[in-house]
Amino acid sequence: MQEVQSTITNVQASGTWDSQHGLLFKFDYTMSDGTTIQAMHKTEQHLPIGATAFYTVKKDNNFGKSGKVSLSSAAAFGGQQQAPQQSRPAPQQAAYTAPSQQSADKNRAFALSYAKDIAVANSSSPETAYASNAQLIEELFLNADAMIEWLNK
Numbered sequence: 001m002q003e004v005q006s007t008i009t010n011v012q013a014s015g016t017w018d019s020q021h022g023l024l025f026k027f028d029y030t031m032s033d034g035t036t037i038q039a040m041h042k043t044e045q046h047l048p049i050g051a052t053a054f055y056t057v058k059k060d061n062n063f064g065k066s067g068k069v070s071l072s073s074a075a076a077f078g079g080q081q082q083a084p085q086q087s088r089p090a091p092q093q094a095a096y097t098a099p100s101q102q103s104a105d106k107n108r109a110f111a112l113s114y115a116k117d118i119a120v121a122n123s124s125s126p127e128t129a130y131a132s133n134a135q136l137i138e139e140l141f142l143n144a145d146a147m148i149e150w151l152n153k
Contacts, residue, residue, distance in 0.1 A: 010049060011047065029053075039055070053070060107152060115141070115143035122139075
């Protein structure tokens, strides 16, 4: 893995990833040498367009290139340390989903999935089968709403 120096020509936020080390923010960087690489940061702040950066491609597959993009060369810090935090630009507002919203989204997804399981189980038994698809869907959403309310307590 070779570290390359280039200028950042474009940056696009590409989501988040909830890793074992906490929430990471994904960015797709386009460099002046034509390379596009996805990198993850611990903060929602990407590196500035026009800055000279150093990147290392760690993976290159059908999904594209991913690796590390930083303002300082790893070699300047013995190959181990990262640049001091003060070299980063001031934070800017970025669009991302707040943790409380993420929890609510997960609760809704879980509740709907569980309600679907209940509906499937009930429709497989003649005693509890639904008279129509409309009744099945109504019951599914009632169960999902009840589950969401319980999860959000």
